[in-house]
Amino acid sequence: MKKDYKKLIIKIGTNVITNDSGLLDIPVMEQIVNQVAQLKKQGIKIIIVSSGAMGAGRSLVKLDEKTDRIVKRQVLAAVGQVKLMEIYADLFSKHGYNCAQVLATKGDFGDRRHYLNMKNCFEALLRDDIIPVVNENDVVSVDELMFTDNDDLAGLIATMLNADGLFLLTSVEGIYRSNAEAEERVVISSVKFGEKNIEAHISMEKSLFGRGGMSTKCRIARKMAELGITTHIVNGRRKNVILDVIKKEAEIGTTFLPKTAKVSNVKRWIAYTEGQEKGAVYIDKGAENVLHTPGKAFSLLPVGIIKVEGEFEKGDVVGIHNETGKNIGYGLAQYDSKTAKEFMRKKGKKELIHYDYLFLNT
Numbered sequence: 001m002k003k004d005y006k007k008l009i010i011k012i013g014t015n016v017i018t019n020d021s022g023l024l025d026i027p028v029m030e031q032i033v034n035q036v037a038q039l040k041k042q043g044i045k046i047i048i049v050s051s052g053a054m055g056a057g058r059s060l061v062k063l064d065e066k067t068d069r070i071v072k073r074q075v076l077a078a079v080g081q082v083k084l085m086e087i088y089a090d091l092f093s094k095h096g097y098n099c100a101q102v103l104a105t106k107g108d109f110g111d112r113r114h115y116l117n118m119k120n121c122f123e124a125l126l127r128d129d130i131i132p133v134v135n136e137n138d139v140v141s142v143d144e145l146m147f148t149d150n151d152d153l154a155g156l157i158a159t160m161l162n163a164d165g166l167f168l169l170t171s172v173e174g175i176y177r178s179n180a181e182a183e184e185r186v187v188i189s190s191v192k193f194g195e196k197n198i199e200a201h202i203s204m205e206k207s208l209f210g211r212g213g214m215s216t217k218c219r220i221a222r223k224m225a226e227l228g229i230t231t232h233i234v235n236g237r238r239k240n241v242i243l244d245v246i247k248k249e250a251e252i253g254t255t256f257l258p259k260t261a262k263v264s265n266v267k268r269w270i271a272y273t274e275g276q277e278k279g280a281v282y283i284d285k286g287a288e289n290v291l292h293t294p295g296k297a298f299s300l301l302p303v304g305i306i307k308v309e310g311e312f313e314k315g316d317v318v319g320i321h322n323e324t325g326k327n328i329g330y331g332l333a334q335y336d337s338k339t340a341k342e343f344m345r346k347k348g349k350k351e352l353i354h355y356d357y358l359f360l361n362t
Helices: 026-041 053-058 069-093 112-127 150-160 197-201 214-226 241-247 265-271 285-291 337-343
Strands: 007-012 045-050 099-104 131-136 165-170 176-179 184-187 230-235 254-256 279-283 305-310 317-321 327-332 358-360
Touching: 007 026, 007 150, 026 045, 026 069, 026 241, 045 069, 045 112, 045 150, 053 069, 069 099, 069 131, 099 112, 112 131, 112 150, 131 150, 150 165, 150 214, 150 265, 165 214, 165 241, 214 230, 214 254, 230 241, 265 327, 265 358, 279 285, 285 327, 305 337
Parallel strands: 007 045, 007 165, 045 131, 099 131, 165 230, 279 317
Antiparallel strands: 176 184, 230 254, 279 305, 317 327, 327 358
16 A cells, blocks of 8 residues: 555546436445545545536436526536435445535635635544545536536645545546557556646547546646646546555556645645636746746746736735736735836835745646
């Protein structure tokens, strides 16, 4: 057993635990729960992020085809979440474990204080040997507050709890590499930190009932790698796949290897504020080059800022964009947007973002 896996996040995709008709596949859920129970007995702390509420809802209610898309999702999720948790509770009870339901929206993680409250709740559950089962709260989520997919939610929780590993269970074997000569697809077994050419092999297709796809999983895995967390993309329907990956009995799925050092708690939070930043600053090429100096950490000085966008206060998270408008990172502002505009392009002024509160995308 891999000793450095003391805390794992396991995300279970919709197509893993539902059949072709969109209904829950109980035998698959059971074999995943059995693996989690075995890992728990090894002393590993585990949080499950599970889709499937709507699949459970489909087995219980029939809605008019004319029902609004959002209303349909809300009703199926509201009814199905109860059934989903009932099944998990029953399966885990057979191993002597309790599980807890945690529902979240993207907005729940935008505020630092709320973020820490969520973190404390998870840690308390884990201390009491309870298995949290997390899902997006589709009942109250609207498009602007929705995660791209539960992959996003799983990544955020892995970041929040400084997990050692993240498993993204999907319905395929991993990321495939095209092999025209053999006329077959070969799974890419590992992706090194910083490797850039992986996108060429990613299908843009999304799952039948889920919202995400392999491109989303790749994006999350890259962010995890930057934060020092190993990510495994594997076929969750394959028997004992999690146990086999951890035991390293064979090369299974695609593993995204992390950089060696993990980042601070506050940087991990900042890394996951995408879409919730209060404003943005645009920096010139010189400032961009300085921030990306290999092996060194630099703060963002106002002399390199060419534009301030939106209104923000001291302590708010702001996006950082280069001259072309591309987002290159996020940071915690040391003063408000009014002061930032006054200091813009001026030398000798206090840094807008200190390097301790700066996260750059890879």
